[in-house]
Amino acid sequence: MSAHQTSTTEETLDPHDWEEIRALGRQMLDDMIEYLRTVRERPVWQPLPQDLHRHFERPLPRTPRPLGDVYAEFKEKVLPYPTGNIHPRFWGWVMGNGTITGMLAEMLAAGFNPNQGGLVQSGNLVESQVISWCKEMFGFPPSASGLLVSGGSMANLVALTVARNNRAGYNVREEGVGSAPRPLRIYASTEVHSSVHKAVEILGLGCKGLRLVGVNQDLTMNLDLLKSAIREDREKGLLPICVVGCAGTVNTGATDALDALADLCKEEGLWFHVDGAFGALAALSPELRHLVKGMERADSLAFDMHKWMYMPYEVGCTLLRDADVHRQAFSLTPHYLERTTRGIAGTELWFSDYGVQLSRGFRALKVWMSIQENGIDKFGRLIRQNVEQARYLERLVTSARELELVAAVPLNIVCFRYVGSLTDAGAIDTLNKELLLRLHESGIAAPSNTVIQGKYALRVCITNHRSTKEDLALLVQEVLRIGKTLTT
Amino acid sequence: MSAHQTSTTEETLDPHDWEEIRALGRQMLDDMIEYLRTVRERPVWQPLPQDLHRHFERPLPRTPRPLGDVYAEFKEKVLPYPTGNIHPRFWGWVMGNGTITGMLAEMLAAGFNPNQGGLVQSGNLVESQVISWCKEMFGFPPSASGLLVSGGSMANLVALTVARNNRAGYNVREEGVGSAPRPLRIYASTEVHSSVHKAVEILGLGCKGLRLVGVNQDLTMNLDLLKSAIREDREKGLLPICVVGCAGTVNTGATDALDALADLCKEEGLWFHVDGAFGALAALSPELRHLVKGMERADSLAFDMHKWMYMPYEVGCTLLRDADVHRQAFSLTPHYLERTTRGIAGTELWFSDYGVQLSRGFRALKVWMSIQENGIDKFGRLIRQNVEQARYLERLVTSARELELVAAVPLNIVCFRYVGSLTDAGAIDTLNKELLLRLHESGIAAPSNTVIQGKYALRVCITNHRSTKEDLALLVQEVLRIGKTLTT
Incomplete structure (x- = not known):
């Protein structure tokens, strides 16, 4: 039988005409490269036209439609209305931009389409190497384990599952959480990210299983309050199991005293987890590394590469100091997943043993290609550049008498607001809410918003490889202009 | 300030030379299309060369390297060693193949790089439309909610989190699981997928919170045993909360009596979840739809598009009948995620309110493009084609006296083994284990393996849009050849 013979009555999703789809693919590639090359010329973001929602309400298509037409619809109805995070003047929430290399790697990954759940195939070697590199990046020992996940939320969930199972x-x-002789308790500062709340709830510990500890003036965890909380809980018959330290809080970029937390966890016999979603990446810059000192002593570390490593969505990572403990939390081997001595299943390394997912995509490839293309030192320089840009913005803010800096700037986040001559707290909040919306609608710049110790603030989080200081100067200029308009 | 002005001292990950990367991107695209066009000419799978592991042990690169060199390494060291699932004769575990359209869509998604966690942007309209289409596909009401997730494991975890929170x-x-007045119980058949075990453990219910119910001869849940298990548990003071029905078990493709389960759950006041990882997709074929009747009555449904919709990894989906109940299980709105009345955050639809992830990638795009390009009816035909191929293989197996069919073939999975003249059970197992490994190593075909009622079996799961009946005939021919070699 010839390898080329196929039945005439059997269908496939492969193209009839390979040259036609190749030409369309080239067009898509050219368009996307041009779209990204010219991103600075377009607004950061724009509102959706009224009728766009209706456009996306057509029912399930039963019959085929040429892919070129579908792509034309994508260009007309999707591409003009991005989140904004690809733009040099987007600083909302915590988002990366993506890169051309990341985009190409995602294409290669989807075509090659391995299942990274396990099995004997090259993709697992790529992911293993990326995890080894992550250990190097953060000073974890070679014996540690790791897993690439969808992002920080999953990275925290995976790590806290291990912490719960190991320390209960x-x-x-x-037996489940219901059989705990004493209720389990996890500790984190009041500034901890919502994904930790979510993880604790999913794990069945309940919100009340997460005790929030007050913060110091610099918005880092107050260790005296932590110690007394642990003591108090032990006296009440609860079982403290874990402390979550923040490497870069989402609100202001504050980093808890990680070395002191590591000491305390050691003394108290607690699991030490660090949520370093973006802040952990400061370790890549020799000038910033001291900010996260102690992180390398954590039992587990969660961080994101689609944030401050600028990769396209999705890719986060969890590192676990003790690979056996990691595996014990997730490993399951039913008959249909049994390992063999040779053949496709002939390996002991199944990533599905280290997390929630069984089938897993090749998110490792974009990281592997990007780190090689740029060298990790360049990521360190870009991260430092973003921190310097934040300091530059801080200077611009503090030197403009209409503006108020609302929190310290320990890393890459600047929270500030327009005050002008206003004195009423409510009026200042209202003004800044409207100011932010006008800024978004102008398409010029996109910070997000938060509340710091009761004050509504514009929040500029710089995890953007396309931003320049000039972009930040333009932001301040526009904030002053809009603020003035709104107060006169 | 000109939009094009950039500081000379500031770095970026954007290319210096856009034409150079465009040329490299075109090369990658051409290579991948050619790689997929010629997949049938290569072995399904091949062992990794001895020295390949060592190749991937180089430490973290500090300095840059041309992307073309990195890509050359990908071509030489990664591309020749796939999982195998892209090949027409791969039928191991449950995997899809991916498609060219899926590959191109992943490129577009990564370049556009929206954050699908929420916000006002077109990607959310695309995902909403895909979810609406999924409701149509499975007969869920328009008021239902849904979420695209990384795959079946997450789809089950999301659904069971909702079930737990709603029915406790x-x-x-x-309060957490520890505060349950009565221990919570979930029911599923002994054939349920390991991801349900994993979800129940993560949720803090413990393995013992999942009561496994025995099966009938056809490997579907025995409803009498289920009823008495529920009664017995209630009498013991436990709280039954949920029944998980299987639409297509992983071992044999058996589907529980879903209509009867829906009735029973209604009577007993239990949450009815259906794990339809691949089997749910049978609903797309008018000829097969009856097999999963009752599924449309489930409170929640988990299924995968990277399996029997042939999409590249990763994309699964959870549908929830009650959108409010869904949202109540996950919604969290800290200050830094506050919704605004206008601007980028001016929407009530945040997908992060419906699952674990906050940042989310644009996995919706490949589904949106593929369904439009092919029309959903074509997916139904391909699914039916796979089922007919399974029946064809069943006939080949039952008509070869050396082979034994080990389980019924209700859907797309055929479990069989070579027996020849052997009579000793252990010897038959040993023979088939070796036979499978030789089959893998031959590169001709790749089933996986399982154990059905004590019998080791080759397991052929056809979720492959590239397979033909001739491919299955070749499989049987090779099994007979290797079996004969091993027994003479």
Whole structure:
């Protein structure tokens, strides 16, 4: 039988005409490269036209339509209305931009389409190498384990599952949380990210299983309050199991005293997890590394590469100091997943043993290609550049008498607001809310917003490889202009 | 300030030379299309060369390297060693192949790089439309909600989190599982997928919170055993909350009596979840739809598009009948995620309110483009084609006296083994284990393996848009050849 013979009655999703789809693919590639090359010329963001929602309400298509037409619809109805995060003047929430290399790597990954759940195939070697590189980046030992996940939320969930199962003192996998002789407690500062709340709830510990500890003036965890909380809980018959330290809080970029937390966890016999979603990446810059000192002593570390490593969505990572403990939390081997001595299943390394997912995509490839193309030192320089840009913005803010800096700037986040001659707290909040919306609608710049100790603030989080200081100067100029308009 | 002005001292990850990367991108695209066009000419899978592991042990690169060189390494060291699932004769585990359209869509998605966590941007309209289409596909009401997730494991975890929180009878999010007045119980057949075990463990219910119910001869859940298990548990003071029905078990493709399960759950006041990872997709074929009747009555449904819709990894989906209940299980709105009345955050639809992830990639795009390009009816035909191929293989197996069919073939999975003249059970197992490894190593075909009622079996799961009946005939021919070699 010839390898080329196929039945005439059997259908496939492969193209009839390979040259036609190649030509269309080239057009898509050219368009996307041009779209990204010219991103600075377009607004950061624009509102959706009224009728766009209706456009996306057509029912399930039953019959085929040429891919070129579908692509034309994508260009007309999707491409003009981005989130904004690809733009040099987007600084909302915590988002990366993506890169051309990341885009090309995603294409290669989807075509090659390996299942990274396990099995004997080259993709697993790529992911293993990326995890080894992550250990190097953060000073974790070679014996540590790791897993690429969809992002920081999953990275925290995976790490806290391991922490729960390892420190509860009995077989949680078998018995469940309901069998705990003493209620389990996890500690984090009031500034901890919502994904930690979500993880604790999913794990069945309940919101009340997460005790929030007050912060110092610099918005880092107050260790005296932590110590007394632990003591108090032990006296009440609860079982403290874990402390979550923040490497870069989402609000202001504050980093808890990680070395002191590591000491305390060691003394108290607690699991030490660090949520370093973006802040952990400061370790890549020799000039910033001291900010996250102590992070390398964590039992587990969660961080994101689609934030401050600028990769396209999705890719986050969890590192675990103890690979066995990591595996014990997730490993399951039913008959249909049994390992063999040779053949496709002939390996002991199954990433599905280290997390939630069984089938897993090749998110490792974009990281592997990007780190090689740029060298990790360049990521360190870009991260430092973003921090210097934040300091530059801080200077611009503090030197403009209409503006108020609302929080310290320890890293890459600047929270400030327009005050002008206003004195009423409510009026200042109202003004800044409207100011932010006008800024978004202008398409010129996109910070997000938060509340710091009761004050509504514009929040500029610089995890953007396309931003320049000039972009930040333009932001301040526009804030002053809009603020003035709104107060006169 | 000109939009084109950039500081000379500031770095970026954007290319210096856009034409150079465009040329390289075109090369990558051409190579991948050619790689997929010629996939049938290559072995399904091949062992990794001895020294390949060592190749991937180089430490973290500090300095840059031309992207073309990195890509050359990908071509030489990665591309020749796939999982195998892209090949027409791969039928291991449950995997899709991916498609050219899926590959191109992933490129577009990564370049556009929206954050699908929420916000006002076109990507959310695309995902909403895909979810609406999924409701149509499976007969869920327009008022239902849904979420695209990384795959079946997450789809089950999301659904079971909602089930737990909704049916525990108290505020689980606040109080945790440890505060349950009565231990919570979930029911599923002994054939249920391991991802359900994993989800139940993560949720803090413990393995013992999942009661496995025995199966009938056809490997579907025995409803009498289920009823008595529920009664017995209630008498013991446990709280039954949920039944998981299987639409297509991983071992054999058996589908529980879903209509009867829906009735029973209604009577008993239990949440009815269906794990339809691949089997749910049978609903797309008018000829097969009856197999999953009752699924449309589920409170929640988990299924995968990277399996029997052939999309590249990763994309799965959870549908929830009650959108409010869905949202109540996950919604969290800290200050830094506050919705605004206008601007980028001016929407009530935040997908992060419906699952674990906050930042989310644009996995919706490949589904949106593929369904439009092909029309959903074509997916139904391809699914039916795979089922007919399974029946064809069943006939080949039952008509070869050396082979034994080990389980019924209700859907797309055929479990069989070579017996020849052997009679000793252990010897038959040993023979088939070796036979499978030789089959893998031959590169001709790749089933996986399982154990059905004590019998080791080759397991052929056809979720492959590239397979033909001739491919299956070749499989049987090779199994007979290797079996004969091993027994003479």
